Amino acid sequence: MESTIRPKLRRSKSTNKGIVYAAIVPTILFFATFFYYPFFTNIVWMFTDYNFLNHPKFVGLKNILKFIHDQNAWHALRNTALITIISTPLTLCVSLGIAMAVFYMKLGKSVIRGAVFTTYIVSTIVASIIFKVWFNDELGYINGILTSMGIHRVPWLTDPFWAMAAIIVLCVWLQMGYFMVVFLAGLSNVDSQLFEAGVIDGANKRQLFFHITLPQLMPVIIFSSIIVVATFLKTYPQVAILTNGGPYRSTETILMYMFDQGFQSRNVGYASVIGIVIFMITMVVSLLQLKLTKFFSE
The missing domain is CATH 1.10.3720.10 (MetI-like)
Structure with missing residues (x-):
């Protein structure tokens, strides 16, 4: 009896984890792509000379x-x-x-x-x-x-x-x-x-x-x-x-x-x-x- 219950509990736990990951991962990817990545990129660019055409060139505190x-x-x-x-x-x-x-x-x-x-x-x-x-x-x-x-x-x-x-x-x-x-x-x-x-x-x-x-x-x-x-x-x-x-x-x-x-x-x-x-x-x-x-x- 216990041998049949334990696999069911494991399957239910794995199913719950799958639902949680399915809800959390897209949210994390969204914020990472449209909020965190632009923000930290902005911090890097503020110390560079960049005009969309050349490669960013470090200029220190000039800006x-x-x-x-x-x-x-x-x-x-x-x-x-x-x-x-x-x-x-x-x-x-x-x-x-x-x-x-x-x-x-x-x-x-x-x-x-x-x-x-x-x-x-x-x-x-x-x-x-x-x-x-x-x-x-x-x-x-x-x-x-x-x-x-x-x-x-x-x-x-x-x-x-x-x-x-x-x-x-x-x-x-x-x-x-x-x-x-x-x-x-x-x-x-x-x-x-x-x-x-x-x-x-x-x-x-x-x-x-x-x-x-x-x-x-x-x-x-x-x-x-x-x-x-x-x-x-x-x-x-x-x-x-x-x-x-x-x-x-x-x-x-x-x-x-x-x-x-x-x-x-x-x-x-x-x-x-x-x-x-x-x-x-x-x-x-x-x-x-x-x-x-x-x-x-x-």
């Missing part, structure tokens, strides 16, 4: 020193930081406001929620083209509304200030649908008994929001801020279509500058340095936000 003294790179970093610092709180506030409005709606909740979420489903390229038509200086839809109201046309895409404002509006518009859904999930988990206790104690709506709703949403807010910051640090297609980095490089982001160096100038080693810098900034910001999460939880 890193070039980045330190490159004013265009620092200007692109400043533009990226400006977009991130302004767009992140705007996205969170707009998404939370819409989520609260939808959460307490009595009629049409599903329709409004679906309509707002479509802003996230729309392709970034398509949305950027639509916004470029809207923000056109001469024939744009927004300037048409302004002139009909007796207001002067705004140079949305030709003035540095207004071009940056147009990009920020587009960034917020693209992300608010997704984070509205995230905040709706967070609002559904808010303890209703605390609300009832607050109402009994005579708290008004503002006090209920700041002392009950907002503290319970803090984990959701920290999570959303990490995702938003990582997204806005990689802003590229919106800028490439709306302004192409202009006017006068006033809206050029660091990712756009990296692509320009890597694919147009074919300075692959220098573009690799910029890529590592973007990775390090994203990692440091994410770690700081995680530390804040731990601080607030304590």
Whole structure:
């Protein structure tokens, strides 16, 4: 009897191992091919002179020193930081406001929620083209509304200030649908008994929001801020279509500058340095936000 059971157990164990390997091996191969190999190759190229045609030639710290003294790179970093610092709180506030409005709606909740979420489903390229038509200086839809109201046309895409404002509006518009859904999930988990206790104690709506709703949403807010910051640090297609980095490089982001160096100038080693810098900034910001999460939880 035991002799017949043991082979069956061995076959079942080998079958389970086969299923585990079949699930894990493709995942490992995928990450190794599309994530780890490019990342470590990027680290090697940052110390070389390479332009896709010649063999990589070791140049030491030349590319890193070039980045330190490159004013265009620092200007692109400043533009990226400006977009991130302004767009992140705007996205969170707009998404939370819409989520609260939808959460307490009595009629049409599903329709409004679906309509707002479509802003996230729309392709970034398509949305950027639509916004470029809207923000056109001469024939744009927004300037048409302004002139009909007796207001002067705004140079949305030709003035540095207004071009940056147009990009920020587009960034917020693209992300608010997704984070509205995230905040709706967070609002559904808010303890209703605390609300009832607050109402009994005579708290008004503002006090209920700041002392009950907002503290319970803090984990959701920290999570959303990490995702938003990582997204806005990689802003590229919106800028490439709306302004192409202009006017006068006033809206050029660091990712756009990296692509320009890597694919147009074919300075692959220098573009690799910029890529590592973007990775390090994203990692440091994410770690700081995680530390804040731990601080607030304590």
